[in-house]
């Protein structure tokens with residue numbers, strides 16, 4: 029897929045909150061294809077980086093620049109939050125909602141919503157209210173809703189945080205299929221095994237700074253920093 033909105037260029041992006049630097053300065057260019065996995069310990073800035081890339085965070089210094097107009101940038105990317113935002117609708121209407129906003133006829137939107145639910149392995153009563161879904165089912169629903177418009181760029185914050193092994197495998201299959209169709213994916217995970225399976229590229233954050241980047245293969249074969257080595261090995265840092 030030739031993207032209309034990539035590359036995304038971050039130049040010395042810094043986020044400060046309540047007088048404290050929580051991210052940056054970070055400079056990177058997101059382009060090409062594949063899955064980029066953002067790794068790092070709790071509080072390293074993974075969520076903040078994803079949100080800053082997507083355009084959800086106020087950037088205090090530096091800048092994040094997409095290609096194309098603002099409407100393209102908004103319409104061609106999606107974000108799956110760690111805790112999905114719930115709407116007071118049925119599961120199916122919730123999944124189909126982005127299409128309804130786009131003006132797609134309700135019948136078509138719902139048919140595509142059913143297909144998206146099937147694709148992510150969400151086997152629940154689609155007419156039920158979203159509120160009855162389990163945590164893992166909510167994550168699958170959020171993924172179906174994000175994929176329904178075939179985004180060019182997809183951000184996911186810990187997409188398998190509440191999922192069991194079977195569901196995790198299903199989600200990984202969906203993500204690799206989306207990658208193979210040309211969707212550029214950027215996701216965070218604490219799961220080192222998942223990062224090994226999925227990462228074409230790694231962004232490793234520590235204390236708000238991007239201290240290691242590169243291909244997944246090179247990163248796992250020989251991380252260049254003690255922090256990344258400890259993280260991969262599951263060592264406890266002092």
Ligand SMILES: Nc1ncnc2c1ncn2[C@@H]1O[C@H](COP(=O)(O)OP(=O)(O)OP(=O)(O)O)[C@@H](O)[C@H]1O
Nearest residue numbers: 045046050051068069070071072073074075076077
């Ligand atoms: N609005 C805010 N005000 C103050 N501090 C914040 C704010 N948002 C984030 N932080 C702090 O910034 C740091 C980075 O947070 P972030 O959620 O990006 O980390 P993370 O790597 O995603 O962590 P985790 O793995 O625990 O989800 C944390 O120390 C967090 O407490």
